[in-house]
Amino acid sequence: xxxxxxxxxxxxxxxxxxxxxxxxxxxxxxxxxxxxxxxxxxxxxxxxxxxxxxxxxxxxxxxxxxxxxxxxxxxxxxxxxxxxxxxxxxxxxxxxxxxxxxxxxxxxxxxxxxxxxxxxxxxxxxxxxxxxxxxxxxxxxxxxxxxxxxxxxxxxxxxxxxxxxxxxxxxxxxxxxxxxxxxxxxxxxxxxxxxxxxxxxxxxxxxxxxxxxxxxxxxxxxxxxxxxxxxxxxxxxxxxxxxxxxxxxxxxxxxxxxxxxxxxx
Numbered sequence: 001x002x003x004x005x006x007x008x009x010x011x012x013x014x015x016x017x018x019x020x021x022x023x024x025x026x027x028x029x030x031x032x033x034x035x036x037x038x039x040x041x042x043x044x045x046x047x048x049x050x051x052x053x054x055x056x057x058x059x060x061x062x063x064x065x066x067x068x069x070x071x072x073x074x075x076x077x078x079x080x081x082x083x084x085x086x087x088x089x090x091x092x093x094x095x096x097x098x099x100x101x102x103x104x105x106x107x108x109x110x111x112x113x114x115x116x117x118x119x120x121x122x123x124x125x126x127x128x129x130x131x132x133x134x135x136x137x138x139x140x141x142x143x144x145x146x147x148x149x150x151x152x153x154x155x156x157x158x159x160x161x162x163x164x165x166x167x168x169x170x171x172x173x174x175x176x177x178x179x180x181x182x183x184x185x186x187x188x189x190x191x192x193x194x195x196x197x198x199x200x201x202x203x204x205x206x207x208x209x210x211x212x213x214x215x216x217x218x219x220x221x222x223x224x225x226x227x228x229x230x231x232x233x234x235x236x237x238x239x240x241x242x243x244x245x246x247x248x249x250x251x252x253x254x255x256x257x258x259x260x261x262x263x264x265x
Contacts, residue, residue, distance in 0.1 A: 003103060004111045011085065011115040020081040021123070024074070028127040031070075035134045057232075059141035064149065064231035066135065067128065068224065071153035074127060075160055078120050079181055083164050084174030085116050105261045113165055113253075120161070121154045128153070149231035155242075156223055162249040163218070166256045189221045218245040 015021055089095065089112060098108065128150055136142045160181065167180030191214040198207060219241035229237050236242070 003101075003107075004115070007108075007111045008115040008118065011112070012119055014085060014088070015081070015116075015119055018081065018084075020077070023077065024081075024123050024127055027074075027077075028130060031131050032134050035131065035138055038138075056141055059139040060143055060145075060232045061228070062139065063132070063135055063141065063143070063146065064228040067132070067146070067149060067153075067231065068227045070128070070131070071124070071149075071156065071227070072224070074124055075153075075157050078124070078157060079160060079164055079178060082116055082120055082161060083168060083177035083181075086112065086165055086168035087172050087174050087177065090169070090172050106257050109169075109257055109260045113161075116165075117158060117161055121157065124154060124157065125150060143231075143233070145231050145233045149227060152227060152230050156220075159218060159220065159223070159245050159249050162253050162256075166252050169256050169260060184218070185220055188217050188219060191217065192219065192221050215244065216248065218248045220245065 089098070099105070101108075132146050136146075163184050164177045164181050168174065168177035171177065171180070191210065194210050194214060197210075222238060222241035223245060225238045225241070226236050229235060
């Protein structure tokens with residue numbers, strides 16, 4: 001446990017020294033100020049609150065819609081902010097010192113992954129909660145379902161970071177980690193709309209190949225369909241995308257551990 005806390009603290013110092021943590025803080029402060037100071041919406045000079053036009057359902061939908069985009073934006077920032085952490089850990093001169101410690105490679109890499117994920121998830125929570133409080137006050141709608149959506153956002157980042165982490169190990173480069181994530185994101189986005197090309201393929205073997213690739217790869221875009229229903233209390237509407245995404249993530253993470261264990265540094 002002491003070894004994990006040492007890695008956690010070391011990772012925190014790395015993230016803090018990278019200065020991007022100030023960008024996260026700036027985004028949060030700006031949005032809190034915007035929502036706090038933004039004038040009330042009016043129709044013909046009458047505020048929505050005065051004539052009770054804004055129903056609780058509409059307010060919940062507005063909050064869910066905002067946070068769906070907000071979480072996507074923050075995860076996008078976190079891809080760039082976390083992509084370099086593992087490659088820097090594997091740099092010559094540092095990795096030899098790390099591997100000289102009496103600790104199994106599986107545990108070492110797993111603890112590094114967990115340390116980054118926990119810190120980034122705490123940042124996501126710290127950014128989101130103040131904004132939610134301000135929005136809830138302005139819209140007069142406090143819903144505990146926000147925290148279910150927040151947990152789901154952390155799970156989405158988990159799936160994303162597994163991909164970034166794996167490419168960071170494979171290429172030992174932050175740039176390659178970012179590129180790998182975007183390639184996976186683009187390919188999976190295209191595959192989610194694969195029906196468009198079916199009319200051109202007919203019953204050819206290519207249709208079968210595309211289907212197989214679709215079922216194997218994660219469903220990062222399709223997971224978003226669950227966000228609004230979760231934040232409004234409706235529950236999951238697409239569990240298939242979650243099962244397949246985290247099945248892929250588990251296999252990819254195991255492969256990453258195996259490569260790290262076998263690689264000669």
